[in-house]
Structure formats: C-alpha cells, structure tokens
Amino acid sequence: MKFLKLNKIPLLFAIVSIAFYISFGYDLERSHFVRLISLYSALFFIAYLFIEKFFPKHRENFWFLASLGIVLRLIFIPAIPNLSQDFYRFLWDGRLLAQGISPYVFTPEIYFKEVSESLGVIVSQANELYEGMGALNASHFSNYPPINQLFFAVAALFSGKSILGSVIVLRVIIILADIGVLYFGRKILERLTLPVKNIFWYFLNPFIIIELTGNLHFEGVMLFFFVWALHLIFNGKWFWAAVLIGLSVSVKLIPLLFLPLFLKYFIDKNKISKNTILSNFKKFNWTTLLKFYTIIGITIIITFLPFLSLEFIQHFSATIALWFQNFEFNASVYYIIRWIGFQVVGWNLIETVGKILPVLVLLFILGLAFFRKNKTPQQLITAMLFAISFYFLFSTTVHPWYVATPLLLSVFTKYKFPIVWSFMVMLSYSAYGKDGFDENLWLVGLEYSVVIGVAVWEIFQTKNRPVRF
Incomplete structure (x- = not known):
C-alpha cells in the first residue's frame, strides 16, 4: 500500500x-x-x-x-x-x-x-x-x-x-x-x-x-557481450574480456572499430595516480595489449572457422562492401557529397565515395587512439562514443537500430546527443509510405541538424562539466 x-x-x-x-x-x-x-x-x-x-x-x-x-x-x-x-x-x-x-x-x-x-x-x-x-x-x-x-x-x-x-x-x-x-x-x-x-x-x-x-x-546481444567485457576490463580481467569482445564481434562487426582505442588504456595505465579508481588494477603493458588482441583474434577465428572457405570469404566480403558502395539510407555527410556529385559530374559517386569514407573513418579512429588520452574508463568510453558517431556520420547507410551502440556508450559519459538521436532517428521511417520507398530528405536534414547541433554544443559547452546527467 x-x-x-x-x-x-x-x-x-x-x-x-x-x-x-x-x-x-x-x-x-x-x-x-x-x-x-x-x-x-x-x-x-x-x-x-x-x-x-x-x-x-x-x-x-x-x-x-x-x-x-x-x-x-x-x-x-x-x-x-x-x-x-x-x-x-x-x-x-x-x-x-x-x-x-x-x-x-x-x-x-x-x-x-x-x-x-x-x-x-x-x-x-x-x-x-x-x-x-x-x-x-x-x-x-x-x-x-x-x-x-x-x-x-x-x-x-x-x-x-x-x-x-x-x-x-x-x-x-x-x-x-x-x-x-x-x-x-x-x-x-x-x-x-x-x-x-x-x-x-x-x-x-x-x-x-x-x-x-x-x-x-541483435545490436542488444552484441552490446551485452561488449558491456560485460568492459565491466571485466575495468576490473583488470582482460583475458575473459577479450573472449567476450571476440564474441561481440561475431554477433555484429561494429566492435572492431573500438579495438585501436584500447592502446593507451593498456600501455599508459601505470602512469595514472594511485588515488584513481584504477589503483587496484594489475599492471597493463605492451605485452598485455598484444595478448589481449591475440585472444580477441583467436576467438573471432574460432567462431568463423566452421564456415571458412574461399567461397565464404568472397561472398561475405562482397556483401559487406555493398553497405559502403551500393546501399544508401538515412545518411548525413554522404548525402551532401552525393548532391555535390550530381551538380558537378552529373551522377552518383557512391562507388568512389564509398571507398574513401571508410579510410577517413579509420584515420579518425587512429587519431583518437594515438593522440587522445584514453587512460581512464570514462576517457575510453568517450573515445568509443566519438568513434562510432563519426563512423555513422560518414556512413552511406544508417538504419535506426544502429544508434543503439552510441546510445549505450553515452550513458557512461557526459554526452546526451545519442539520446536525442534515439528520438530523431525515428524520422527516417517517413521513407516507408503507402506508395513505396521514398526518403524525405528534409526530415533527414532535420534529424542530423538537431543531433549534430546538440553534439557540437555539448563538445564546446561541457568540456569541464562533471560526467553526469
């Protein structure tokens, strides 16, 4: 009562x-x-x-x-x-x-x-x-x-x-x-x-x-393995965390984007003050990092092993390539580039652009890995949030359920723009009308204008704000 x-x-x-x-x-x-x-x-x-x-x-x-x-x-x-x-x-x-x-x-x-x-x-x-x-x-x-x-x-x-x-x-x-x-x-x-x-x-x-x-x-299943792995990593248990990350990759390939970001978290850990939350961790170093990556790789290979063949490699890689060079839905930067392409050369540049944008994403993630401080759990997760957000920003296809990953990462950071995105992304369903598929680019523009606007505001306004909502 x-x-x-x-x-x-x-x-x-x-x-x-x-x-x-x-x-x-x-x-x-x-x-x-x-x-x-x-x-x-x-x-x-x-x-x-x-x-x-x-x-x-x-x-x-x-x-x-x-x-x-x-x-x-x-x-x-x-x-x-x-x-x-x-x-x-x-x-x-x-x-x-x-x-x-x-x-x-x-x-x-x-x-x-x-x-x-x-x-x-x-x-x-x-x-x-x-x-x-x-x-x-x-x-x-x-x-x-x-x-x-x-x-x-x-x-x-x-x-x-x-x-x-x-x-x-x-x-x-x-x-x-x-x-x-x-x-x-x-x-x-x-x-x-x-x-x-x-x-x-x-x-x-x-x-x-x-x-x-x-x-x-199945983003939720992927995220379950990944958040479990993060919990273990933050408690110094890197071996089983590596196994779980391998399983996470074998549900959805997305966690592969985060692997370079563990670099400084492992090799710079001993430089962190003893008063931090990480003080009771076992020593991490280059050797540990190499073992960590090796276990992830072995886990992924074991899960793929029953299917491995030349035919599988050809079919699987070709299908993955389609997402970058053929399919397009609810994109942001790519749609701007596509419009410019039509104005300049008169046709869709997706096959060329689809090869260049992943390279830019990789360079951005490597930049986060080598030049950003990712020594604490919050710094590491924030780097992951930036990485996945940048990836989707430059993707040719962003289905609504993709936003589940930045949304979950955001709850451990001071950034709220993925929460806003989890609302705005539903505007993409306007493409499915009674007369068939037809994207409303004004609504796509509204979605990303709001999300990017909130993200930029938070980056510049919350630099020194405590990590809480």
Whole structure:
C-alpha cells in the first residue's frame, strides 16, 4: 500500500505506456508515419518522466523501472515485427544452419533457381520467408556473423516450422541480453560513481524496446557481450574480456572499430595516480595489449572457422562492401557529397565515395587512439562514443537500430546527443509510405541538424562539466 501511495502517478503513466506499446506492436503499419511518430513521441516523453523526474525522487524505484522495462518488452512476445522485415532473413539463415548447411554459400534467390532441386535442400516455408524479406534482401548473400547465425539456428531448432515460434525464441534471447546490459551497465555506473538512473536511457528507452525487442535486431546481444567485457576490463580481467569482445564481434562487426582505442588504456595505465579508481588494477603493458588482441583474434577465428572457405570469404566480403558502395539510407555527410556529385559530374559517386569514407573513418579512429588520452574508463568510453558517431556520420547507410551502440556508450559519459538521436532517428521511417520507398530528405536534414547541433554544443559547452546527467 505504501508503494502504491508513493507511486500513483508513475503507475498511471506505466499503464498508459503499456497501452501505447500494445497499439504500437499490434495495431500499427510502417507506412502510417504520422501515427508512428505520434505514438513514439508520447512513449519517449513518458520514458523521460520516469528517468529524470520520478526516479530521482524515489531511488528505491530502480527495481520498479527495471520490472517495467521487462513488462514492456514482454508485450511484444507474440507480435510479428511491423517496422522491419529483416527477421525473415534471420529465420531463413537459421533454418539452413539447423540442417548443417552454411547460410553463406547461396542466396534465397539462387535457392529457388538452382539449389532446391540440385541439392535437395528444403527450407520450411521458403515462399513465405522469401516474400517477407523482399527481393533485395533475397538477392544478396548473408552478412550476419557466425554467433548471430547460431542464435538464428537455435530459433529454428526450438520452433520447428513456425515463423511465430522462431520470432518468440529470438525475442526471448534479445530480452535476456537487454537484462544483461542493465545488470552490467549498472555495475559500471556504480564503479564510476555515476547516477544509476543513466542506464534506463537504454533499458527504458522506447527506441531500444521497439527496435531491438520489437523488430528483432541483435545490436542488444552484441552490446551485452561488449558491456560485460568492459565491466571485466575495468576490473583488470582482460583475458575473459577479450573472449567476450571476440564474441561481440561475431554477433555484429561494429566492435572492431573500438579495438585501436584500447592502446593507451593498456600501455599508459601505470602512469595514472594511485588515488584513481584504477589503483587496484594489475599492471597493463605492451605485452598485455598484444595478448589481449591475440585472444580477441583467436576467438573471432574460432567462431568463423566452421564456415571458412574461399567461397565464404568472397561472398561475405562482397556483401559487406555493398553497405559502403551500393546501399544508401538515412545518411548525413554522404548525402551532401552525393548532391555535390550530381551538380558537378552529373551522377552518383557512391562507388568512389564509398571507398574513401571508410579510410577517413579509420584515420579518425587512429587519431583518437594515438593522440587522445584514453587512460581512464570514462576517457575510453568517450573515445568509443566519438568513434562510432563519426563512423555513422560518414556512413552511406544508417538504419535506426544502429544508434543503439552510441546510445549505450553515452550513458557512461557526459554526452546526451545519442539520446536525442534515439528520438530523431525515428524520422527516417517517413521513407516507408503507402506508395513505396521514398526518403524525405528534409526530415533527414532535420534529424542530423538537431543531433549534430546538440553534439557540437555539448563538445564546446561541457568540456569541464562533471560526467553526469
């Protein structure tokens, strides 16, 4: 009764949130953009109230907010994703792997033309999965790394021939990963003496609940392994951290961007004052760093080993290259370059620009690694935040769920622009109208103007501000 008296208003908003999430998951089509952004805006505002207004007044409400985050995820359990069709490809790959067939050797398109008859391979509900994923997805080889594929296979093994059953299995995995992020994220915040409420900008954020649990994107699983690894690193346990980072890379390749940033964290650690949070760490040095990278590399190789072949290397690398040289969606700097290209030479320069932009990103990350102080956990995570943000800034394709990585990193820093981004990125869904795909570049421009504006303001205005929200 005391809890009810103290939390009448939060409980009311919790009920409203549940109703809105039910509407979002079961009564919304992607093409209904006005309704989508309206529901999302309401959910985002309610999340803000919970995190910034209700939580500080009743700090014992951590478990209430954690429970609410789980309940809101469970709402989606029997729902078919309505904002993304990628999960159909997940199920396709999983059903191949469950039969002992590499999902990297042929495309769904090739399956219908050649493989099903010549090799006798049968994919349950092949027509439904093919139609669901779309012709574009079906025409390319799989680009999902092995540990990701393992989860797809688990869904196939436990659900038989049921699409909904496979969706439920994948959703449970993603929910468990988010709970893991909450657990290790809280530990890191406590160790860094930062407000624990910060982690709810990940766990209670409607962006995370909708894009990961709702739409079945595996950024959360990747981040679970990675945040667990960070927790171990900050406690001096680099060996198992390296294994976890290797697993994280084998879910999504993104953590590869962060590897150079560990350089100064390892080799300069002994120069840090004994009064810092790092004083009880074992000595790190060049030898430790080399071992750290070696363990990561070995872990990645082991996970890829069952699939390694010349054919796999050709198909996997070619598909990855498509994201840089062929696909374009919700980009920022690239769209400006593309417009200039049309004005100057009269055609799209994506094939050329797609080769140059990754080089610029690599140079930027190496600059962060060699010239920035990354000696403390906060400095290291901030460098990671800058690295991933710069990467997406120069990417030709930025799907909404990609923002999950900078969002999680931001909760351990003094920067809030990824939180703003987690709201603004939903404007990209305006591209999916009733008449087909058509990006509204004015809304894309608005998204990045706001996000970049907030980021620039924070960089210049918060240089000496304590690391808290």
